[in-house]
Amino acid sequence: MKRLIARKTGLTALLAGLVMVLLAGDVMAHGERAQLASMRMRTVHWFDTKVEPLNVKVGDIVTVTGKLVTSEWWPKHMPSIEETVYLNIGVPGPTFLRLHSEVNGVPMMRSTAFPLGKVYEYKTVLRARIAGRYHVHPILNVKDAGSLVDKGTWLEVAEADDGAPFVNEITTLTGETINLETYGLDGVFTWHLIWIAMGVAYLLYWLIRKELFIPRFIRIRHLGSDRANELMTKKDFVVSSLFFTVSLALILGGYLWAEHKYPITIPLQTGLVEVEPIDIPTGGLEVEVDHATYDLAGRSLSMQLQLTNNSAGPLRIGEFLTANIRFLNPDVNEGEIYEGEEMVSKDGLTVSVDTIQPGQTVDVELVASDALWEQYRMTGLIHDPDSRFAGMIFYYDENGERFFQEVGGAVLPNFF
Numbered sequence: 013m014k015r016l017i018a019r020k021t022g023l024t025a026l027l028a029g030l031v032m033v034l035l036a037g038d039v040m041a042h043g044e045r046a047q048l049a050s051m052r053m054r055t056v057h058w059f060d061t062k063v064e065p066l067n068v069k070v071g072d073i074v075t076v077t078g079k080l081v082t083s084e085w086w087p088k089h090m091p092s093i094e095e096t097v098y099l100n101i102g103v104p105g106p107t108f109l110r111l112h113s114e115v116n117g118v119p120m121m122r123s124t125a126f127p128l129g130k131v132y133e134y135k136t137v138l139r140a141r142i143a144g145r146y147h148v149h150p151i152l153n154v155k156d157a158g159s160l161v162d163k164g165t166w167l168e169v170a171e172a173d174d175g176a177p178f179v180n181e182i183t184t185l186t187g188e189t190i191n192l193e194t195y196g197l198d199g200v201f202t203w204h205l206i207w208i209a210m211g212v213a214y215l216l217y218w219l220i221r222k223e224l225f226i227p228r229f230i231r232i233r234h235l236g237s238d239r240a241n242e243l244m245t246k247k248d249f250v251v252s253s254l255f256f257t258v259s260l261a262l263i264l265g266g267y268l269w270a271e272h273k274y275p276i277t278i279p280l281q282t283g284l285v286e287v288e289p290i291d292i293p294t295g296g297l298e299v300e301v302d303h304a305t306y307d308l309a310g311r312s313l314s315m316q317l318q319l320t321n322n323s324a325g326p327l328r329i330g331e332f333l334t335a336n337i338r339f340l341n342p343d344v345n346e347g348e349i350y351e352g353e354e355m356v357s358k359d360g361l362t363v364s365v366d367t368i369q370p371g372q373t374v375d376v377e378l379v380a381s382d383a384l385w386e387q388y389r390m391t392g393l394i395h396d397p398d399s400r401f402a403g404m405i406f407y408y409d410e411n412g413e414r415f416f417q418e419v420g421g422a423v424l425p426n427f428f
Contacts, residue, residue: 047161049393050087052335054402056152057081057418058162059333062350063148066165070172074108074138076101076150078162081292084129085402085420091156096284098123101136102149102161107169108138109180118287123155129418130289140169141178163336165352186276199273203266210262214255221248295415296323297368297407302375304401304423306394312381313401315419319365320373327368327407327415332361332380334403335390339380344408357382378405394425 061078068074082093099113099120113120113136126132134150147164154160172178180192302316313334321327330344339360340347349356360382365374380403385391393399402420409415 045389048396049335049390050396050398050400051090051160052390053393054083054085054087054400054420055090056093056160056162057083057333057402057404058150058336059338059404061150061162061165061353063165063167063352066352067168067170068140069170070140070143070178072140072169073111074140074148074167076136076138076148077134078150079131079133080152080162081131081404081416081418082126082128083402083420084418085400086128087398091154092128093126093152093154093157093160094128095125096123096155097126098153099134099136100151100153100159101138102151102159102164103146105142107140107142107144107146108148109141110136111139112137115287116290118285120285122281122283122285124285124287126287127289129292131292132287132289141180143169143171145169163353163355165354167352185278206262210255210259217251292417293415294417295327295407295409295413297321297327297415297417299405299417299419301419301421304421305426306391306401306423307426308391308394309427310381311383311385311391312379313385313423315378315380317376317378317419318373319368319376321368321370323409324370325409325411326370327409328366329361329363329368329376329378329405329407330414331406332378332403333406334380334401335388337382337384337388337390339382347406355384355388357384360384393423399423399425 058078058080061076063074063076065072065074086092099115101108101110113134115124115132115134118124120134136150146167146169148167149164150162152160178193181189182192183189298320300318302318304313304315306313328341328344330341331347332339336355338347338356340356340358341361341363342359343363343366349358357380360380362377362379362381364377368374368376393401399422400420401423402418404416404418406414406416
């Protein structure tokens with residue numbers, strides 16, 4: 013009876029698993045919430061990210077622009093962006109072609125290095141390849157550290173009007189025009205079929221033998237361990253040698269064939285590109301962090317700051333940015349919200365002092381409060397063994413000109 017119940021339970025679990033697999037939908041994003049809160053706060057501050065247009069057809073051009081600041085609070089245990097980094101775009105599969113990318117006006121065909129505490133303006137030009145709805149993310153691939161992901165923007169790609177197959181034609185250095193969508197596919201298919209045939213033939217030969225796998229152990233037990241070598245005949249050694257020889261011949265022949273068919277080749281380039289960084293426009297405001305607390309019940313980060321305005325005009329704080337989440341001050345309507353932009357709290361920032369006059373030093377409390385803290389799993393920062401925060405504050409002068417700088421420090425949790 014117990015065996016019958018266990019069998020039925022196993023069958024039910026198997027059927028449930030199959031149903032879940034069949035009903036599973038497509039992956040809709042890139043798991044940026046899964047990254048540690050401290051990693052998102054203290055590595056790269058992305059802002060002014062803009063993807064346009066948001067509705068295109070296959071073959072149309074999409075431009076991704078924005079800015080980023082490399083954090084001076086970069087975790088010490090994490091490989092630094094000052095070594096090797098590569099600007100990339102995160103999309104689900106080969107749905108776009110990247111035609112061009114640049115950082116501070118320098119083409120980004122290779123990797124580079126970003127010193128900390130600097131501003132970098134990037135631009136990537138894409139061409140839509142496959143119809144669908146995609147979450148497009150700018151990404152920095154840091155050597156030995158992985159990917160640092162900006163927030164995504166939804167983009168709709170419709171089929172082309174004529175319904176013609178997508179074509180990606182380029183002209184090589186030798187003057188030949190080729191379509192990269194189909195170039196070299198005949199050779200790929202041919203060599204795959206050759207190696208598949210080799211593998212199938214090798215497996216079939218041994219499957220015909222009765223002593224394969226489990227029967228082999230039964231046979232050894234029957235003959236005795238001292239006669240185990242008798243299972244391998246001279247014919248087996250000859251056939252294995254033939255397969256080995258043919259494999260080597262195919263490898264050598266494939267190499268010679270490729271050298272003959274493609275006599276002119278250029279190796280992949282691996283050198284680093286130098287990018288001149290941009291200094292952060294602080295606008296004459298000195299910021300000193302006294303302390304910061306995170307209120308779990310209120311889902312808010314409170315920062316006690318001492319601000320000194322060394323500029324010639326008044327300044328007003330309009331925004332706090334951390335981990336790609338924007339907290340806007342509703343009393344300062346300067347921050348632009350781009351079409352399709354996510355992770356924005358329009359009234360999430362409270363500033364205790366409205367205006368900082370020239371030459372004035374004031375104590376200011378900034379409170380960034382919104383459910384986005386919990387929605388994007390930022391509460392995990394209190395569980396980090398190095399509980400620190402970092403973010404960007406944006407402030408404006410009387411003419412609406414924007415300035416910004418990074419703030420950071422230790423953060424203490426408030427459980428009550």
